[in-house]
Amino acid sequence: MVQITLPDGSSKAFAQPVSVAEVAASIGPGLAKATLAGAVDGRLVDASHRIEQDASLRIITARDEEGLDLIRHSTAHLMAQAVKRLFPETQVTIGPVIENGFYYDFARKEPFRPEDLESIEREMARIVDEDLPVSRQVMDRDEAVAFFQGQGEEYKARIIADIPAEETISLYRQGDFIDLCRGPHIPSTGKLGAFKLTKLAGAYWRGDARNEMLQRIYGTAWPDKKQLKAFLKRLEEAEKRDHRRLGKQLDLFRFQDDAPGAVFWLPRGWTLFRQLIEYMRERQDEAGYVEVNTPDVMDRSLWETSGHWQNYHEHMFTTQTEDERVFALKPMNCPGSVSVYKHGLKSYRDLPIRMAEFGKVHRYEPSGALHGLMRVRHFTQDDAHIYCTEEQMEEECRKVIELNLSVYRDFGFEDVRLKFADRPDNRIGDDATWDKLEGALKGAIDAMGLEYTHNPGEGAFYGPKIEFVLRDAIGRDWQCGTLQVDLNLPERFDATYRTADGGEARPVMLHRALFGSLERFAGILIEHYSGNLPLWLAPVQVVVMNITDAQADWVGEVVSDLRRRGFRVEADLRNEKIGYKIRGRTLEKIPYLLIVGDREVEQRQVAVRLRDGTDIGAMDLDALGERLSGEVARRGPIGDNGQR
RNA sequence: GCCCACGUAGCUCAGGCGGUAGAGCACUCCCUUGGUAAGGGAGAGGUCACUGGUUCGAGUCCAGUCGUGGGCACCA
Numbered sequence: 001m002v003q004i005t006l007p008d009g010s011s012k013a014f015a016q017p018v019s020v021a022e023v024a025a026s027i028g029p030g031l032a033k034a035t036l037a038g039a040v041d042g043r044l045v046d047a048s049h050r051i052e053q054d055a056s057l058r059i060i061t062a063r064d065e066e067g068l069d070l071i072r073h074s075t076a077h078l079m080a081q082a083v084k085r086l087f088p089e090t091q092v093t094i095g096p097v098i099e100n101g102f103y104y105d106f107a108r109k110e111p112f113r114p115e116d117l118e119s120i121e122r123e124m125a126r127i128v129d130e131d132l133p134v135s136r137q138v139m140d141r142d143e144a145v146a147f148f149q150g151q152g153e154e155y156k157a158r159i160i161a162d163i164p165a166e167e168t169i170s171l172y173r174q175g176d177f178i179d180l181c182r183g184p185h186i187p188s189t190g191k192l193g194a195f196k197l198t199k200l201a202g203a204y205w206r207g208d209a210r211n212e213m214l215q216r217i218y219g220t221a222w223p224d225k226k227q228l229k230a231f232l233k234r235l236e237e238a239e240k241r242d243h244r245r246l247g248k249q250l251d252l253f254r255f256q257d258d259a260p261g262a263v264f265w266l267p268r269g270w271t272l273f274r275q276l277i278e279y280m281r282e283r284q285d286e287a288g289y290v291e292v293n294t295p296d297v298m299d300r301s302l303w304e305t306s307g308h309w310q311n312y313h314e315h316m317f318t319t320q321t322e323d324e325r326v327f328a329l330k331p332m333n334c335p336g337s338v339s340v341y342k343h344g345l346k347s348y349r350d351l352p353i354r355m356a357e358f359g360k361v362h363r364y365e366p367s368g369a370l371h372g373l374m375r376v377r378h379f380t381q382d383d384a385h386i387y388c389t390e391e392q393m394e395e396e397c398r399k400v401i402e403l404n405l406s407v408y409r410d411f412g413f414e415d416v417r418l419k420f421a422d423r424p425d426n427r428i429g430d431d432a433t434w435d436k437l438e439g440a441l442k443g444a445i446d447a448m449g450l451e452y453t454h455n456p457g458e459g460a461f462y463g464p465k466i467e468f469v470l471r472d473a474i475g476r477d478w479q480c481g482t483l484q485v486d487l488n489l490p491e492r493f494d495a496t497y498r499t500a501d502g503g504e505a506r507p508v509m510l511h512r513a514l515f516g517s518l519e520r521f522a523g524i525l526i527e528h529y530s531g532n533l534p535l536w537l538a539p540v541q542v543v544v545m546n547i548t549d550a551q552a553d554w555v556g557e558v559v560s561d562l563r564r565r566g567f568r569v570e571a572d573l574r575n576e577k578i579g580y581k582i583r584g585r586t587l588e589k590i591p592y593l594l595i596v597g598d599r600e601v602e603q604r605q606v607a608v609r610l611r612d613g614t615d616i617g618a619m620d621l622d623a624l625g626e627r628l629s630g631e632v633a634r635r636g637p638i639g640d641n642g643q644r
Numbered sequence: 645g646c647c648c649a650c651g652u653a654g655c656u657c658a659g660g661c662g663g664u665a666g667a668g669c670a671c672u673c674c675c676u677u678g679g680u681a682a683g684g685g686a687g688a689g690g691u692c693a694c695u696g697g698u699u700c701g702a703g704u705c706c707a708g709u710c711g712u713g714g715g716c717a718c719c720a
Contacts, residue, residue, distance in 0.1 A: 103715095111647070111648065112648080113648085113649095114648080114649065198714095199648090199714055199715065200647085200648055200649080200714080200715080201647070201648070201714065201715030201716065202646060202647025202648065202715065202716055202717095203646095203647080203715070203716045203717090204646080204647095204716060204717065207716075207717075208717080209645075209646070209716080209717040209718080210717095213646060213647055213716075213717095214647090214716095215647075215648085216647090216715070216716075218714090218715080244713095248655070249655085255711090255712085256711095257651095257693070257694095257710065257711045257712085258710090258711090260710085260711065260712090307720095308720080311720070312720055315718095315719090315720080331720075332720075363719085363720085365718080365719070366645050366646095366717080366718055366719085367645070367711090368645065368646070368647095368715090368716080368717075368718085369645090369717085369718060369719070370712090371713090375719075460720075461720090462720095547677080547678070547679055547680095548677040548678070548679095549677065550677080575676080575677075576678090576682095576683090577676095577677090577678050577679090577682085577683065578678070578679055578680060579678090579679085579680060579681060579682070579683095580678095580681080580682055580683080581680090581681095582680050582681055583680095583681035583682055584681085584682085585681095586681060587681080593680085595679070595680065597679055598679095599679085607679085607680080609680060613680085613681080615680070
């Protein structure tokens with residue numbers, strides 16, 4: 001007698017051991033058909049799994065999260081089978097589930113062509129039509145190794161060698177295709193169908209660049225065609241907010257072949273960039289920072305002192321002058337900052353010193369890493385270094401965290417996560433010091449009652465760090481800010497301060513950035529807002545347009561008046577119809593369009609239209625100025641109507 | 645850096661088997677002075693990424709270089 005308890009609390013008794021599929025069938029034919037697998041006492045198993053003793057059972061269908069993963073995993077197998085049918089000389093390796101889909105890595109001399117994806121998809125569809133049953137089989141280790149070697153599947157044999165001895169080795173067969181897999185899988189290939197192969201890529205065996213490169217095929221899979229279509233639609237939408245595309249469309253910035261990884265900021269983009277700096281300056285002034293500026297090019301010896309020359313030489317741009325001196329372009333601002341700190345004696349009375357710098361750093365990033373504004377070789381950091389005593393450290397950390405979160409909120413990022421990375425194996429400094437540093441960082445987070453995730457061993461060799469991760473409007477995460485404690489540089493540069501009793505001590509050095517890279521942050525903002533930058537950031541805030549030449553003078557007056565009030569305003573006096581001008585400026589995502597005809601001239605007013613098409617009627621310049629000022633001051637996640 | 649793909653006007657893109665380039669938008673000029681997402685006409689604009697090769701002849705074929713895209717690796 002086997003007693004099966006179902007999620008609703010009801011239970012069913014069976015005279016003999018019973019499979020998941022049989023239980024499902026006993027409940028109803030619809031469920032039987034939908035069954036993909038089961039969770040027996042919480043453990044995922046195949047639908048064919050026989051339950052020998054009393055257990056709780058949850059039947060997994062496409063509606064469950066596990067069901068979706070199962071579909072994706074089985075679709076990866078389906079693809080591997082299709083590939084083996086079409087290209088028998090290919091070896092299979094691994095094929096895991098990833099966000100929204102799956103991939104499978106293949107080893108094959110000839111690379112796949114993009115056209116091959118279509119034929120593989122067709123073959124996959126054929127196998128789905130064949131509705132091949134999928135069956136599980138357990139093999140002992142040696143037998144399995146011999147089996148895969150016999151099939152010419154060397155990679156599979158290597159994978160088996162890595163499976164811990166106590167784990168059973170299971171194989172899944174569907175028709176002529178047998179793959180090593182932990183499972184579970186769907187009961188037959190006919191359960192699949194809503195998939196699409198999306199991209200072709202190279203990938204190193206076991207993710208190690210020293211290994212040979214395999215060929216990866218990515219795909220997406222869903223319970224039904226409707227969800228597949230919806231996903232593809234979402235991809236398209238995401239593409240529309242790509243900052244590279246919007247950067248071109250809105251004339252914000254451009255790249256040029258002879259300056260790879262370097263941004264040419266156009267007037268409108270630079271206006272956005274300037275807003276970021278001016279805003280940060282304001283916030284830092286309020287928060288008691290001083291600002292400095294240090295050289296871009298400094299002698300090799302300085303980089304030897306900082307340790308960059310030894311450790312990061314291959315990522316640094318260097319220059320040699322006629323007198324044979326070797327200089328490097330700064331890859332980080334901290335050595336410059338410490339140099340400023342060291343200028344003149346410092347007393348404990350001077351601390352903390354919060355020293356900010358909008359420094360442009362230059363890093364020779366690998367060519368394959370470059371990506372629009374998100375990963376460049378030359379970028380500006382909103383960097384700051386805080387020199388303080390050990391006692392001040394926790395308080396200073398707290399202030400940094402507070403400032404960061406408040407700044408992110410102003411840019412419309414409410415969802416910010418903290419990651420705390422502590423001591424790595426390879427580190428400098430003794431454990432007592434690390435205890436103190438980690439304690440201060442964690443103490444600051446705890447004192448503020450914030451949640452954080454823990455990244456054990458992920459800290460820098462010179463100190464622990466906190467990372468700030470922002471979630472944008474479409475749910476993507478961006479790591480922007482960092483707060484790091486540094487034991488290394490004060491030591492290397494022999495930075496000191498005079499203590500109260502006349503002795504000398506080492507200051508603690510905190511590195512912090514909020515935006516990280518301003519270039520990248522600008523890119524994130526463009527995508528976050530889909531180009532519809534809120535009023536305070538919009539490069540051009542207002543365009544004033546006339547209906548006929550007769551209103552040109554009033555347009556001119558309106559423009560100068562609003563500029564006097566501090567807004568970024570342009571006139572559009574072109575000899576075009578008003579509909580044409582509105583369309584053009586709307587596509588430029590200008591927040592406020594002011595339309596001026598004879599009526600408005602007479603009343604000394606402007607007719608106001610928002611970029612989302614809302615017509616908010618005519619008003620005079622005082623009323624408009626007030627509205628604009630309010631919206632600018634509010635910052636934050638602002639919709640087109642100025643509503644939060 | 646590695647794998648695959650791509651590089652034609654400011655932008656988006658056409659250019660079957662090799663015969664020295666084409667559209668739409670944008671731009672300039674003319675007509676039009678029109679009230680909330682494209683009025684009409686004319687014109688100008690390209691060393692087809694670069695270098696070399698094959699060929700009587702190369703955007704078109706081949707090789708290399710540079711750049712871009714998607715991944716992988718990297719991201720102090």
